[in-house]
Amino acid sequence: MAPEITPEELVARVEAGEPLHILDIRAPEWLLSGRIDVVPEDRFHNIIGSSLQQAAAAGTIPLKTDEPLAVVCARGASSGPVADLLKHLGFEALSVAGGMQRWMHTLIQRELPATASLDRLIQFDRMGKGSLGYLLISDGEALVIDPPRKIDAILETAASEGAKIVGFAETHLHADYISGAPAGSNAMGVPYYLHSEDSFYPYDGTPGKISYESIEDGSVIEFGKTKVSVFHNPGHTLGSVSFLVDDEAAFTGDFVFIRSLGRPDLGGKVAEWTKLLWASLERMRAEWPESIICYPAHYSVDAERNPDKSIGKSLADITASSEPLQIREEDAFTEWVLTRQSSFPEVYKKIKAINVALLNPTEEEADEYDAGKNECAVG
Numbered sequence: 001m002a003p004e005i006t007p008e009e010l011v012a013r014v015e016a017g018e019p020l021h022i023l024d025i026r027a028p029e030w031l032l033s034g035r036i037d038v039v040p041e042d043r044f045h046n047i048i049g050s051s052l053q054q055a056a057a058a059g060t061i062p063l064k065t066d067e068p069l070a071v072v073c074a075r076g077a078s079s080g081p082v083a084d085l086l087k088h089l090g091f092e093a094l095s096v097a098g099g100m101q102r103w104m105h106t107l108i109q110r111e112l113p114a115t116a117s118l119d120r121l122i123q124f125d126r127m128g129k130g131s132l133g134y135l136l137i138s139d140g141e142a143l144v145i146d147p148p149r150k151i152d153a154i155l156e157t158a159a160s161e162g163a164k165i166v167g168f169a170e171t172h173l174h175a176d177y178i179s180g181a182p183a184g185s186n187a188m189g190v191p192y193y194l195h196s197e198d199s200f201y202p203y204d205g206t207p208g209k210i211s212y213e214s215i216e217d218g219s220v221i222e223f224g225k226t227k228v229s230v231f232h233n234p235g236h237t238l239g240s241v242s243f244l245v246d247d248e249a250a251f252t253g254d255f256v257f258i259r260s261l262g263r264p265d266l267g268g269k270v271a272e273w274t275k276l277l278w279a280s281l282e283r284m285r286a287e288w289p290e291s292i293i294c295y296p297a298h299y300s301v302d303a304e305r306n307p308d309k310s311i312g313k314s315l316a317d318i319t320a321s322s323e324p325l326q327i328r329e330e331d332a333f334t335e336w337v338l339t340r341q342s343s344f345p346e347v348y349k350k351i352k353a354i355n356v357a358l359l360n361p362t363e364e365e366a367d368e369y370d371a372g373k374n375e376c377a378v379g
């Protein structure tokens with residue numbers, strides 16, 4: 001039997017510099033809704049499992065490598081037999097446990113520098129989506145920011161640190177993934193913090209059916225020995241906020257990314273929301289210290305990572321390298337945004353409806369809607 005490799009082990013081995021190859025044995029059209037993209041292009045192969053079996057029978061396997069191959073399928077059922085076959089043929093083959101379904105829910109945990117009032121700060125990197133959630137621990141209490149739908153790994157980490165989760169906080173109503181915050185707060189009987197302007201369905205104004213604790217500009221969420229202050233930065237959504245801790249860390253959601261900004265066109269009012277976004281940026285520049293580290297809810301490319309693979313940079317560093325933040329004149333900024341508009345997946349409308357509890361998908365539907373990379377940045 002070929003050995004299995006978990007998604008977490010796969011990432012650890014690639015990040016340690018091992019020359020691992022990914023062999024995706026799904027039909028090519030499935031790759032459109034996401035694939036494991038942690039290896040360089042020349043180490044990624046897509047060959048359907050059945051054609052590999054035929055090629056093996058004919059002695060013509062179209063793969064030439066003595067480096068390890070991680071075989072991945074949809075759910076982890078067919079990658080094992082294919083990895084076995086390759087192993088018999090002399091390849092060092094591994095089967096990715098749980099397949100793409102598990103990959104899409106895998107969270108890679110990265111420790112970030114703590115702040116004056118936080119004991120631990122942990123980033124949960126959902127590499128399949130390019131989204132980031134956070135666990136903030138202070139004095140035995142913890143706050144979860146922007147969690148994905150599957151929060152088990154976050155809960156386990158909090159428990160292993162002896163920290164009691166006292167709340168879930170959302171930077172905005174997400175469009176690209178189903179949030180785990182409403183369900184998590186319900187199950188644990190703790191508050192779900194959300195700005196009221198993000199509590200309804202943005203396309204027709206229908207009020208959501210979620211129960212939440214309303215936050216607004218200047219609100220403070222206290223836990224342990226820390227105080228998290230809320231900064232309202234509308235633009236990507238009307239109720240977008242950042243969470244600021246100790247003037248050292250800013251959880252910026254889809255406001256400020258490392259290289260871009262959260263797109264202001266998802267609500268169908270791009271001119272109006274671009275104006276709001278500009279005003280939010282101007283206020284941020286006036287009020288935030290340049291040294292504050294911005295931790296966004298998303299990233300798009302590997303180049304946004306720090307050497308330790310975490311995502312987060314000081315406002316000064318982001319300002320120095322981000323194209324939109326270098327623009328200091330509103331008309332030029334508006335033009336920059338408007339010339340970079342792109343379509344967005346139709347499923348985002350469904351996800352927003354789910355996130356305000358106006359739609360209740362089955363587990364299979366949720367997996368289908370929640371698949372693939374985010375498209376939240378301008379550009």
Ligand SMILES: [Fe+2]
Nearest residue numbers: 174175254376
């Ligand atoms: Fe977003």
